Amino acid sequence: MIRRRPPEGKARQPCGIVGFEVPMAETSKARNILEEIVWFKAEEIADMRNRQSIQQLSILVGRAPPPRDFIGALRAAMQRMGKPGLIAEVKKASPSRGVLQPDFDAVRIAQAYEAGGAACLSVLTDARYFQGSFQFLADIRAAGVACPLLAKEFIVEAYQLFKARAMGADAALLIAAVLPNTDLAYLLKSAAKLGLQIIVEVHTIAELERVLRLDLGNAMLGINNRNLEDFTVDLGNTRTIMESAAGKEVLQRGLLMAGESGIFAPVDVDFVQKAGCGAILVGESLVKTGDPAAAVRQLLSLS
Numbered sequence: 001m002i003r004r005r006p007p008e009g010k011a012r013q014p015c016g017i018v019g020f021e022v023p024m025a026e027t028s029k030a031r032n033i034l035e036e037i038v039w040f041k042a043e044e045i046a047d048m049r050n051r052q053s054i055q056q057l058s059i060l061v062g063r064a065p066p067p068r069d070f071i072g073a074l075r076a077a078m079q080r081m082g083k084p085g086l087i088a089e090v091k092k093a094s095p096s097r098g099v100l101q102p103d104f105d106a107v108r109i110a111q112a113y114e115a116g117g118a119a120c121l122s123v124l125t126d127a128r129y130f131q132g133s134f135q136f137l138a139d140i141r142a143a144g145v146a147c148p149l150l151a152k153e154f155i156v157e158a159y160q161l162f163k164a165r166a167m168g169a170d171a172a173l174l175i176a177a178v179l180p181n182t183d184l185a186y187l188l189k190s191a192a193k194l195g196l197q198i199i200v201e202v203h204t205i206a207e208l209e210r211v212l213r214l215d216l217g218n219a220m221l222g223i224n225n226r227n228l229e230d231f232t233v234d235l236g237n238t239r240t241i242m243e244s245a246a247g248k249e250v251l252q253r254g255l256l257m258a259g260e261s262g263i264f265a266p267v268d269v270d271f272v273q274k275a276g277c278g279a280i281l282v283g284e285s286l287v288k289t290g291d292p293a294a295a296v297r298q299l300l301s302l303s
């Protein structure tokens, strides 16, 4: 688990009236990118809240288009094609890879993914580290894209779920490495009330074991093949986790599992499918190409 807040407070703490600042202690620095991102979320959410209260957001939630069945669309695609349902990710940049697509138009990419045969879309909403935006969700919806949309955000508070639903998201991501089960349980319930489905993301067997103790009524699961502490990607992580007792329980309970990150070619799709995944989440390999529709067809081996 990452530390949710800097143990000794913010990086620069004003001290007295002369603008003197106490530098952060070494032990209080973020240990990895996930901590850094999550620590910044607290400030970002405070800022968002100043501009738009949760009351204002609930009015917008009331007016938002009704949520679509994200998990259902993935299962239907799996049934139709005999291949994992594709969640194609609208992602301009990432902390590990920098800018992936300089000629980035979220709506155009979303439309191309849909035309190519994606079942669902994932839309990065984090601005600072991924150059994403909640506005992309609304723009993609307004452009008439029918695929259900996942808000790809580092969620630590229910406020962000309200924001995601208000902007037209149908599902949202919760990361087990960031959230203890008490928070996951609360956020899963909040999401259900808003009509949002959830992907609970794990990276280790221990996280999966813990997450399986939750009521996952409106949720599916995902295994991130990228280690968010050092950015290494290993597809074998999906197989290792799915071969564990917890992985077998996933299949027994009929929970939908997505293989996430590092999927580049049809052999990778086959690999995670054999491991037990009924869905895949793919960004880099699709968004980097100049023709995202063709990239989707190629990945799914559609002619």
Ligand SMILES: O=P(O)(O)OC[C@@H](O)[C@@H](O)c1c[nH]c2ccccc12
Binding pocket: 089, 091, 152, 153, 201, 224, 260, 261, 262, 263, 281, 282, 283, 284, 285
């Ligand atoms: O671009 P890739 O390697 O295909 O990965 C997509 C997706 O899995 C990745 O963006 C991701 C998985 N979990 C996340 C959590 C936050 C931000 C991003 C992610």
